[in-house]
Amino acid sequence: xxLLELFKRRGSAPVARERLQVLLAYERRSRxxxxxxxxxxxxxxxxxxxxxxxDQDYLQVSMDRGQTMSTLEIDIQIPNKSAAPLAMSx
Amino acid sequence: MGKVVVVTSGKxxxxxxxxxAALGAAVAKTGKKVALVDFDVGLRNLDLIMGAERRVxxxxxxxxxxxxxxxxxxxxxxRVETLFLLPASQTRDKDALTEEGVGEVIERLRSVFDxxxxxxxxxxxxxxxxxxxxxxxxxxxTNPEVSSVRDSDRIIxxxxxxTLKAEQGEQIIKHVLVTRYDAARAARGEMLNIDDxxxxxxxxxxxxxxxxxxxxxxxxxxxPVTLSEPLNSAARAYIDAAKRLEGEDLPVVxxxxxxxxxxxxxxxxxx
Ligand SMILES: Nc1ncnc2c1ncn2[C@@H]1O[C@H](COP(=O)(O)OP(=O)(O)O)[C@@H](O)[C@H]1O
Ligand SMILES: [Mg+2]
Numbered sequence: 138x139x140l141l142e143l144f145k146r147r148g149s150a151p152v153a154r155e156r157l158q159v160l161l162a163y164e165r166r167s168r169x170x171x172x173x174x175x176x177x178x179x180x181x182x183x184x185x186x187x188x189x190x191x192d193q194d195y196l197q198v199s200m201d202r203g204q205t206m207s208t209l210e211i212d213i214q215i216p217n218k219s220a221a222p223l224a225m226s227x
Numbered sequence: 228m229g230k231v232v233v234v235t236s237g238k239x240x241x242x243x244x245x246x247x248a249a250l251g252a253a254v255a256k257t258g259k260k261v262a263l264v265d266f267d268v269g270l271r272n273l274d275l276i277m278g279a280e281r282r283v284x285x286x287x288x289x290x291x292x293x294x295x296x297x298x299x300x301x302x303x304x305x306r307v308e309t310l311f312l313l314p315a316s317q318t319r320d321k322d323a324l325t326e327e328g329v330g331e332v333i334e335r336l337r338s339v340f341d342x343x344x345x346x347x348x349x350x351x352x353x354x355x356x357x358x359x360x361x362x363x364x365x366x367x368x369t370n371p372e373v374s375s376v377r378d379s380d381r382i383i384x385x386x387x388x389x390t391l392k393a394e395q396g397e398q399i400i401k402h403v404l405v406t407r408y409d410a411a412r413a414a415r416g417e418m419l420n421i422d423d424x425x426x427x428x429x430x431x432x433x434x435x436x437x438x439x440x441x442x443x444x445x446x447x448x449x450x451p452v453t454l455s456e457p458l459n460s461a462a463r464a465y466i467d468a469a470k471r472l473e474g475e476d477l478p479v480v481x482x483x484x485x486x487x488x489x490x491x492x493x494x495x496x497x498x
Binding site for chain 1 (some may be wrong): 280446
């Protein structure tokens, strides 16, 4: 019997249960308090905007919510030409 | 220019979300670029069925309101490179969608993707009407039982009256997808048979998806059944339906209750 069969025999319900636990823990929390991801994103954007002019196009935000830990990945491409400090371009 | 396909039904729980995921994944696996758009604002589930629920950062409402770019909100599938999901908002209500905003998003998706599948919310109200509004084609998901067929009939009426295509005097292309077909119960005469369903709805058949435990297992695992178990009977029926959607002329096989028997071929051709 291969691994896949073993897995099938055990059933997929435990996987479903774990996925739901992670998701619902997050959704219940965010019902009562504002979404942490969007707060972080906005504040990080504001900090960056203080120093460089950047278009939203150059920003990718990705996320992976885990049970005990989540990762928030923010990928900012700073075009060299607009990387000059705001004070100088103003 | 890509095709916009709404997956709709009127009635809830008939298999719209399951079918959107399974058909979309089957088409994407052939190399086509496919976007799945969840229109069930407030009650999204397509992310869960696609196994992307932990990766949602932005959603359709964010894009419409301008707080996120479309490219930021699209989640690329981890299994199929050409498959993307645009999630619905979980925290907003359906009034957050505007017709103008939805129209813009759909037009931009249409210019980038080969197929845009819109997973409709249940009902015949605003949310369902917005999901179908800009569609070129409709997959009407129907279970072989009276209330589902009746609701499908109402949805067909809306498709012919309230879509942009219809208002412009064109025809929206419609297909019936019968799902949760239980061959044993059909044999005992406990379910409407396929011919009756098609005759009542007078709409061509896209496919018949058998009731299958593997569909439940696929949603438990967060994978469209056409990806996780492509050899399963429901998956094969979805893969064939996807081919018909792309214009292939494949005969529809009515699921037969006894395994190992040659399935009866129906003379009917799908349109
Ligand atoms: N072919 C099938 N066999 C068994 N269960 C199915 C099948 N299609 C759908 N289901 C189940 O039916 C329920 C409703 O499906 P869903 O796709 O969420 O419907 P909708 O989006 O129309 O409300 C889900 O529990 C799903 O797993
Ligand atoms: Mg649904």
